[in-house]
Amino acid sequence: MRPLGAQVKESDGVEASWVTVDLAIFTVRDERLMVLLVERGVEPFLGRPALPGGYVRKRETLREGALRELREEAGIDGDGLHLEQLGAYGDPGRDPRGRVVTVAYLALGPDLPVPVGGTDARCAYWAEVSEFAGGAQGLSFDHEVILADALEEVRRKLEHTPVATAFCEEPFTLSGLRAVYEAVWGQRLDPSNFRRKVLNTPGFVEPTGERSTPLTGRPAVLYRRGGASVLSPPLLRGTGRVPEPAELR
Template sequence: MIGTTGRDPEVCSVTVDLVIFTVRDGELNILLIERGNEPFRGASALPGGYVRPGETLDQTALRELREETSLDGRELHLEQVRAYSDPDRDPRGRVITVAYLALGPDLPRPVAGTDARQAAWTPVAEVLEGRMILAFDHRTILRDALERARTQLEHTTVAARFCPEPFTVGELRRIYEVVWGFKLDPSNFRRKMTRAEAFLEPTGEQRFPEVGRPAALYRRGSARFLIPPLLRTGASRDEVV
């Protein structure tokens, strides 16, 4: 039996969905599109698309990222989260999707793809609080990708990917607070970050705010892993955000 999309529902198709996080105006944002086609026409969804013949999953992710944001994914942090294979996740037929997590600093206004009416940055809190319904199983994918991002901040240096260089330790701390959802003690955070192996590289320059003391500027170091790790359970919290 051939469905209305022209695909045999018994044939398994593969797609890539992108969970693209950035920090804008002090909030963690995710890129969402408004679907222009059925199913879920008019609903919000993660950007993504079918894997084309001859493409690898990584190539599809890079292409979709370029089409949806006009960005080169090779300059961002990009990684697979997991595959989603519930037989009923797509009403058009059997579709397995592989979710990718993309992270970047204050990314620009996105460009809608060919099957989207519009694309926009949306605060993650609005989605998680239930103020917005996502198509397919994209809410589950979002939650899984957010937990992956939070875990990565514990064990890797990926938090610096959110920071345009050069940056201050205070700006880096705010990334942790926004992604984790709670505030951190500034003194303890500074001590741990500046002692972490090859995480931060001092530029030798300072930023002079209108109020307060000058702040040292840093760029990303060579380390990929945060040694020692900064675990959420052991982080010194100040107050709930």
């Protein structure tokens, strides 16, 4: 192994690399799963949609860089979000400017505000995930891959952790929590089965002792997130699903 600080030569097959951060930020608005996108204001991919992100500065940690880019490119304070590292992406050619390794972050929040574009982003906006999942519309760089990985990670986490509550403003109702699962999983769930599974999972949610006061209908029990970090048993996709009409024929 080469000593730390030793000079690296191009003949060694090693090239200088840059480090960036990209963010896949999800929220649920009007019972639809949305992802934060920016319209690039500079080359490469001028005018194309992309996940927010950019280069990490010299004295920043990766997390600090991710939070700064979120503030600069979208005007959103990420300190209150569920934020975790998703993975690293470094395929040669992913960035036409040279060898760039990006560390992607996954962020979740409840009905986040309208973003405001800044720095090298012309504008920032919420887009329905279904419009971009599967490569239906092209994102810049390899952001379609990052988005697909982030979406699957969120879907998996909803099965095994109480992270769905990160999409909910506290206190929340069980119907509001179910709407999160339906938006993220893309399937309708049977309300009775969902309620039973949630309430039978220790530490998932806990009642606040209060009820909602809707304009119409009966008041609903209000809940907050419980103390569990893992759901046991897990709430698996495909269980408690409401069959589509075509399946009943």
